[in-house]
Amino acid sequence: MSRTIVVTGGATGIGRAVAERFVAGGDEVVITGRRVGVLEKAAADLGVRAVVCDGTDPVAVARLAAELPAQIDVLVNNAGGNTDFARPDAADDLVQLRANWLANLESNLLSAVLTTTALAPKLADGGSVIHLGSIAANLGRSSYGASKAALTTYNLDVATELGPRRITSNVVAPGFTADTEFFQGQLTDTRRESLIQATLTKREGVATDIAETIWFLASPGARHLTAQTIHLNGGALTTR
């Protein structure tokens, strides 16, 4: 039976691959994003529905929730990224530093908090919530890493609150994943090579690596898998 899947930030990169994976599985997919043209083109390419929504804006998120169907089976909180790429370096300017930190917290943590809270009443019993974390949560990386680390803590709250409805909540934490807009043109060849060499598989991650794991987390085989962080980085970070 066809399910309804919401993928925030689903027009590009990892979110787009996730949307594509669920479409291939026969599900109805809704993608969100802020850039109307990019979003509408992706929706037309993929055969999915698009809703323009800035996940950091409570009014826009409430509107999104109202526009969505009565039942949502899977929510993928994918929208986010390292906002520092597009912001001035704060150095010792505390006002700028505060603004930079808040931007990353809004983009990566609050977008997930607002979207999950707004959509929770519509989530089907036995459904799934998946948040996009990052290897940066374990490596530091300033406000971006801190925002993704906070997301893993928030994930425990979601899993606890929705667990009695048999809804699972997990974080998928990618390492370097190519062919996305994440680096905003600022990834040098040297840095790219060092990220590849840091893996045990000696290759870059690709968006379909992430999409396949998310597909599994939303599958019948993963109904007892909740409150976890799944690291997906070719062994660049190991857990035990």
Ligand SMILES: NC(=O)c1ccc[n+]([C@@H]2O[C@H](COP(=O)([O-])OP(=O)(O)OC[C@H]3O[C@@H](n4cnc5c(N)ncnc54)[C@H](OP(=O)(O)O)[C@@H]3O)[C@@H](O)[C@H]2O)c1
């Ligand atoms: N690529 C990597 O190496 C990597 C590694 C670890 C984790 N991640 C995480 O993976 C997720 C997906 O990123 P990606 O790599 O696929 O990069 P991406 O291509 O830049 O995708 C991010 C998407 O999110 C949307 N977005 C950003 N802020 C938003 C907001 N406030 N409201 C709604 N949509 C928003 C963007 O579209 P608009 O700008 O049009 O809104 C874009 O489509 C992010 O959470 C990122 O932090 C990526």
